[in-house]
Amino acid sequence: MSTADIIARCEALYEDLDFTAARKWKEADPSRKVIAYMPVYVPREIIHAAGMLPLGIMGGGDGLEVIHGDAYYQSYICRIPRSTIELGLSKRMDFVDGMLFPSICDVIRNLSGMWKLLFPGKYVRYFDVPQNYKDDVGGSYYTNELNELREGLEHLSGRKITDDALRASIEVYNENRKLVQAVYGMRSREPWKVPSSEVYLLMRAGLVVPVEEHNQILRDYLAAAEKVQASKRDNCRVVINGSFCEQPPLNLIKSIELAGCYIVDDDYIIVHRWLRNPVSTSGDPMQNLSLAFLHESIATAAKYDDKEEDKGKYLLEQVRSNAAEGVIFAAPSFCDPALLERPMLADRCSEHNVPYISFKYAENSGQMQPIREQAGTFADSIKLWS
Template sequence: MDTQPIIDRCERLYRDIDLGYVQEWKQRTGGKAVGHLPVYVPRELIHAAGLLPVGIMGGGDDVEIIRGDAYFQSYICHLPRSTVELALGGKLDCLDGMLFPAICDVIRNLSGMWQMMFPDKYIKYLDFPQTFNGAGREFYRFEMAELLLDMETLSGIRATPERLNHSITLYNANRQVLTELYELRATEPHRVPTSELYLLLRAGNVLEVSEHTAMLHDYLAAARHSTRPLRDNVRVVATGLFCEQPPLSMVRAMENSGCYIVDDDWVLGARYQLGDTPVGDNPLAAIVDSYMSGTVATATRYVEGDDKGAFLVEQVRRRNAEGVIFAAASFCDPALLDRPMGQKALAEAGIPYTAFTYSENTGQVQVIKEQAGTFADSIKLWGAVS
């Protein structure tokens, strides 16, 4: 099978700001849909209650901001204003509820704005533990139990242990095939262009998980046999893009600049948890424990001990990367405050890096392409400066 029809479908889903797939799914199944903002929500819980989890990651570069700008000052990042724009334009009407994960103060406050704008909708702010001791686990268990009850109430479907275990299995399978795809891209980057992987991930924001997993398997099978030539590109990790997503044009510009992106942190929710969740007698506890025992060290999470930046350095080593591109959304506090710490860890490890900011509607990608290209050239010429 050719990868192109799959990618064409993904791009149509990516461009569909009306969420046509979600509307069609609701009509077909009679079910309800719940939106969630980045970075991570436990989608298994939503799915187990018979609901469709829908990742809302702003409007990208396809939405003209008319009303959204009236809600935010110029120094607030772009994602909330395009999300408000989508909502006020009726584009999110098909969502029966909205979850706001604890990421930063802007998304936190957006949850309150939503409460005022849509008083008749189900809205929940999800607080995640930043402290990974007994008290943190107990708090998170309570939060998840409450969320599950809310999801059941919204759908009218009880998330029995059987249903939860089934959903856990489906999301484990999705995570596994994504891991395989990421590994293939790292080992043979010419077979999995980053822009295609990005579109595949974005498709997972809307598609029902089984359908998405099947799509990923189809793509993986086709990609293993792709005949694209291996180029003399520099292998880089892209980091800082965990919330406001880059426009597709920017991802393409980065990979056309002489870089193979061999790891990244965009659309991170699907890969946020490091291991699988075991099925068993107490699936809710398993979801909680899996989160508590291992997630990626992204900027929205507190890192205990002296390991700040260690995850990034390890990511570079594991992927055999030659450098790091810090790409942070403008005014993104977590990414920009985290950046000096990541850069310090890289400098100590002798790993080169470059940094720039973007927004989801960045139109001037040529500058980014030139910067990434210069970075790639400098690594080719001089290698790591240690």
């Protein structure tokens, strides 16, 4: 199988706003349930251990006309909540049994309340995470949260989630994290062979198919990409920051590449890379998931940071470890977490002589020419003066 074949399948999954693959998975067995989740992170291992399909919802992208969703939010709010409401009201998510709203911002918090009102009878949970990283404080709190989620899913499915099932699920997701990191590593080493638009589609596929299938897709891609013959271009290497929730249109990612930038790291769809290391499979699985969140989460604006001096450390590490030459701050319009953190991260970049540019987008942005010009000028300036 070639990379083109694999990416064609991933692109079809990405464009399918009726979630046909997830519907088919559910239809294959009447006892199956699907639990959807919003960006940025939920412990999918618990859903998987319940025998359910975790389904990542990233809004409607640029393929959905938002008609009803606009009535629920003011015009100065990002687009992902409106298009998600549109997905719900247009019955594209009628097969979904439950929905998790991770704690990122007030918009998502409000959306979880709206979802409860709009879809009574569905399992809805606002999934809170700790803002204290001590094992006996934030860790205990988060373990309780995880146990409440476990009980909620047990109630929904009518069956117990055993510790053994959780350990087995953690193992499958550890494998997924390893494969995802392998794809990211290959792109960082040879970005001319592994375009970012392809990496992005590979990761999007992982939101809508069972993790075992995603693991196979990643293995197939890694094997096929090894055989790709492509010439290295005189592009500059950049890290993308700020795109962790509402996603840019695929064309925006392609435009950055066409403008002469190799994206060597990013924060797109970070649920796959939220935990940097494997989660332990021995001992208490809930505690292991809790401690992994506390000590292995990547640092993004979506995660509360209690140490001012750590701000920007992770971004600078991304730059250093991927030999990046610059940072592109690309955040959704009106995204409070990303845009509030941006000036602090930009200061860190300036202090360390890392060039950067900034722009905003919406998931349905259509005009790519200004972005292509800005990214192209940035790439040229790095090549000429850095």
